[in-house]
Amino acid sequence: MTYKAPTLVPLALAGGQGKTTVALMTGRILASYGIPVLFVDADPQASLTDFLGVDPEDRPTLLEVLTRSPEKLPLFKAIHEVPDNENLFLIPSTDELENANHSLAASPASISVLRNRIQQAGETVKDKDKITANFGVIIIDPPPERSHLTLTSLGSGDRWVICAEANIKGVKSLKRTKGLIETCQSMVPLGEFIGTIPFRAKWTGLNPTRVTRTNIEVMEALVGKELMLPHILESDIYKRAIDELTLPGELGYEALEFPLRSLIERLRPLLGQYAKSVPVLKTEEEE
Numbered sequence: 001m002t003y004k005a006p007t008l009v010p011l012a013l014a015g016g017q018g019k020t021t022v023a024l025m026t027g028r029i030l031a032s033y034g035i036p037v038l039f040v041d042a043d044p045q046a047s048l049t050d051f052l053g054v055d056p057e058d059r060p061t062l063l064e065v066l067t068r069s070p071e072k073l074p075l076f077k078a079i080h081e082v083p084d085n086e087n088l089f090l091i092p093s094t095d096e097l098e099n100a101n102h103s104l105a106a107s108p109a110s111i112s113v114l115r116n117r118i119q120q121a122g123e124t125v126k127d128k129d130k131i132t133a134n135f136g137v138i139i140i141d142p143p144p145e146r147s148h149l150t151l152t153s154l155g156s157g158d159r160w161v162i163c164a165e166a167n168i169k170g171v172k173s174l175k176r177t178k179g180l181i182e183t184c185q186s187m188v189p190l191g192e193f194i195g196t197i198p199f200r201a202k203w204t205g206l207n208p209t210r211v212t213r214t215n216i217e218v219m220e221a222l223v224g225k226e227l228m229l230p231h232i233l234e235s236d237i238y239k240r241a242i243d244e245l246t247l248p249g250e251l252g253y254e255a256l257e258f259p260l261r262s263l264i265e266r267l268r269p270l271l272g273q274y275a276k277s278v279p280v281l282k283t284e285e286e287e
C-alpha cells in the first residue's frame with residue numbers, strides 16, 4: 001500500500017490560542033527527525049509563512065490552489081522550499097487569501113475543497129507520485145474565525161488538536177471549537193480529535209497559578225482526561241525560538257518541547273515507515 005501522509009490541523013475559534021506555534025514547532029520537531037513535512041498556511045494573516053521565513057514573491061500560493069483547477073495549477077507548483085531546512089516545505093499564504101472565502105462560499109462542498117486538492121482526488125496522478133505519498137506529515141494552520149477557510153482546513157484534517165489559552169477566553173474558545181468539530185464530524189468521518197493543548201500556562205516556582213490551574217481543570221472537565229495533552233508554558237523561549245527560526249531545544253530548553261512531542265506520539269500510529277524515526281517519548285519526569 002502506498003503511504004498516505006496524515007494531515008494534522010490545530011484548531012481554535014479565537015485569536016492567539018497557539019495554533020501557529022503548535023503547527024510550526026510540531027513541524028520543526030518532525031523535520032529534525034528527518035521526516036519531510038508539508039505546511040499549508042490557510043490564514044490570510046500569513047503568520048506561519050512569516051515564521052518560516054518564506055517570501056512567496058509572485059509564485060502561486062494557497063489562494064491559487066483553492067481557486068484554480070488542478071489542470072491549471074498542479075499542486076506541486078504552489079509548494080515552496082523553506083530556507084535552511086531540507087525537510088520543510090510550505091504552501092504559503094498572503095493577505096489576498098481572504099478572497100478564497102468567496103469562492104469557497106460558492107462551492108457546495110467547501111468543507112472538502114482543500115482535502116480534495118491535497119489528496120489530488122480525481123487527478124490522473126499515480127498513487128506513488130501523489131503529494132501525500134512524498135511527505136511524512138502535512139500540517140495546516142487555519143485562521144481563528146469561523147470562516148470558509150477554517151471549515152476547509154478542518155475538513156482536510158485526519159487529526160485535529162485544539163489549542164486553548166489557559167484562561168477564560170481559552171475555555172470559551174475550546175467549547176466553541178469542540179462544538180464545531182462535533183457539527184462537522186459527520187462530513188469528515190475519518191477525522192479524529194486527538195487532544196487539547198493548554199497554551200501559555202503560567203507557573204510560579206513549582207506550582208501553576210490559580211487561574212491556570214482552574215482553567216485547565218475546566219478544560220479537562222470539558223474534553224475528558226484522555227484528550228488533555230501537556231500544557232505549553234508561558235515562556236519567552238518560545239517567542240525567541242519563533243524569532244530565531246529554531247526550536248526551544250536548540251536554545252537549550254528541550255523540556256519545553258514536551259507537549260509537542262506528546263502530540264507527535266499521538267500521530268505515531270499513522271506514520272508508517274516514518275514512525276521508527278520518532279524517538280520513544282520519555283515521561284516528563286525522565287526528561
Ligand SMILES: Nc1ncnc2c1ncn2[C@@H]1O[C@H](COP(=O)(O)OP(=O)(O)OP(=O)(O)O)[C@@H](O)[C@H]1O
Nearest residue numbers: 014015016017018019020021144233234235238239
Ligand atoms: N509559550 C509561549 N509563551 C508566551 N507567548 C507565546 C508562547 N508561544 C507563542 N507565544 C506568542 O503568542 C502569540 C500567539 O500565538 P500563535 O500565533 O501561535 O496563536 P494563533 O492561535 O496562531 O493566533 P492567530 O489566531 O492570530 O492565528 C504569538 O505572538 C507568539 O509569539
Ligand SMILES: [Mg+2]
Nearest residue numbers: 019020043047
Ligand atoms: Mg495563527
